[in-house]
């Protein structure tokens with residue numbers, strides 16, 4: 001049999017790819033055809049739980065094709081370094097803002113509100129211990145991502161560089177009430 005498909009699955013997959021290509025090339029026609037089908041099949045439309053079905057199936061498909069998807073994403077990133085970098089920068093900027101907003105959006109010590117001064121401070125000065133647990137390079141965006149992933153745990157606050165450095169260096173920020181006394185003792 002001079003036929004290029006060995007199995008029905010193979011043929012279906014080919015047809016699906018061809019349809020996808022056609023839909024991408026003819027978006028208006030595809031939309032019109034979709035609408036026609038929906039209007040012609042009101043019963044199916046009512047019976048079908050689109051959102052649930054779609055997201056569940058998609059999730060399962062993604063899990064089953066995890067390695068291939070990851071490889072494809074890496075390949076794409078390597079081919080499009082500029083776009084990739086730009087989207088990473090955007091994502092990091094968004095994440096940074098989200099984290100700082102969550103922890104109050106200004107320096108808890110002096111009220112500095114210019115975000116470019118912001119750092120995340122370990123309230124109990126256990127940053128070094130924390131990094132030993134999480135890994136030495138848990139800094140910057142990696143640290144912000146960790147905070148977000150872990151539901152913004154307690155024990156962190158926004159400090160500006162000035163207050164954070166002073167607190168790290170002297171053990172107390174000079175802005176704090178009663179700091180003078182402590183600072184004198186340190187000298």
Ligand SMILES: [Zn+2]
Nearest residue numbers: 107110160163
């Ligand atoms: Zn400050």
Ligand SMILES: [Zn+2]
Nearest residue numbers: 109163173175
């Ligand atoms: Zn301060």
